[in-house]
Amino acid sequence: MKALKALKALKALNLPNFAMMTNKHLRLPKWPDSGQLHHLRLTAMADINESLRSRWFIVYSLIFGGIVVALFMTGLTESRVMGFTGLSRLLVTYLQITMAILPIFVLLTTVRSVAGDREAGIFEYLLSLPVSLSAWYWGKMAGRFLVVFLPVVLAMLVAVVWAALKGADIPWTQVLFYTGFLLSLAWCFLGIGMLISTLVRAADVAQGVAFILWLVLLLFLDLILLGALVNGGMEPDNVIAIALANPLQVFRTASMMLFDPQLVMLGPSAYLILDIFGNTAYLLWALFYPIALGMGCAGLGYWLFQRGDLP
């Protein structure tokens, strides 16, 4: 009897019949068909070509290539006595420098080009062509990802090849993880950049927001600031949570972890990281968390993009 009453009450609510629902009703994302993939490829190629012609890309590539060259030239070696015997120290330094430069570059160029294109009327024209919005948005993101990721990784691989030619040991695990970290970091900030471009329509304002966000993330890197938070009465767990949520901090700690597995350089905070996660789990966190964060931001950006005015 109770079950019957409950059923009647449910019927009165006029809820949809889930058993009869199709993908259309549920609005599940559909796998793109071949036409959409073709449009995605065209959009990605257009964005790649646009980036390759731009000045920022030349500067960007020169900076990362220059960093590697500078690190070799300044004699950053494994040992003062033995000279150049391996790449570990050079790579970890490269990653630390990259952590500071790559995010701001990705953020500024992404918001400038996406919000700038919209402001200039490029969206009005290109989106009057029958390209699907998902192919447009994700194609732009895919193209841009290749453009920001490849120079950074290629510069690192040049160092690896050079070291191999010199007969030095190549720390392959470190190289593979670092490639993964760079991929993860680039995707993360690209996703954040796409979200900012969707939320803030004026290019100047979008650049300002991107810069402030980068500054905030950089500030929370500072262990002194984190220390001040603890001194100010914040629970240590919350401080750790902030550090774990900050993709820059995650990248930084993980890249150090491969060089210094006990995290001696980090001091007491290393105990917390190693106690909570352990090495392997933390490395996996560093690989996948920024990707998930970037994907989440980009997904939210797409959701907002296709729900609002396009130009």
Place this chain on the structure above:
Amino acid sequence: MTNPISIQFDKVSKTFRGNKVLDDISLGIQQGDRVAFVGSNGAGKTTLFRCLLGEYLHGGTVSVNGKAPRNHRQEVLKQIGFVPQLPPPLKMPVGQLIQFAAGVCDSDAGRMFAVATQLGLDAHAIRRQPFVKLSGGQKQKLLISIALGRDADLLVLDEPAANLDPAARHIFFQLLAQKQREVAMIISSHRLDEVAALVNRVVELDQGRIVLDDHVADQVAMDSLLDCRITLSSANSAFAETVREWGFQSTPAGNVWEGKVAGPDRLRFLGVLSRYAGLLKGISMEEKK
């Protein structure tokens, strides 16, 4: 090749930050209609176009063959060839732009190159040049080539001929004439005299509302050409410079000028001549058989 097209605007409204730019626009457009949207700046022409292209969210409904452009973007936009009022500052080279447009429209880039050639633009020669570096006229010709070099049932042309020289205008009118029975056209302009001879219906917008919707005489063949002869009281260098832009040539004395004017351009040409009314001794315009 094309399907009959039916466009319906039903109580379409659009507001930007409390400012109503479109106010309950209701309108139907069918195949064969050539509609001029006229009105001053801010009348709502471009906003209405953007609603039709599915670029703006709006109140009311817009449907193209029963489908909302926003929800059926690809299906609807495949039917629409669009030329914007202001060419976008695209840095991509001309060749890439054509390839991209042809790729997403499932069209043949060769057709777009061919239309450009007809308009007097050698797109092959400038294929490596960034679009943004082209002159105003070249940009306009290229955008027209992309819009006309593909299958479309509706042409949405926002001030399409503003930057074209008279010869290119004539070719452009000829190209439109070839399509006029198969497609519907929406052409916007600030001034009716710019587009009057191209259309068979005029819709005037003012502050987001339709203030006039009227059919007009459709006697002028879009591909017609007029033989013109102008006699001046005396030779004049400013006049000479102006009519040379229209492809006119003079007698050695410089007081008699002869040339051809595209039929739909007659009103525009007479507007140009009116600036020199004091010099004019005689005008003859005769349609070529």
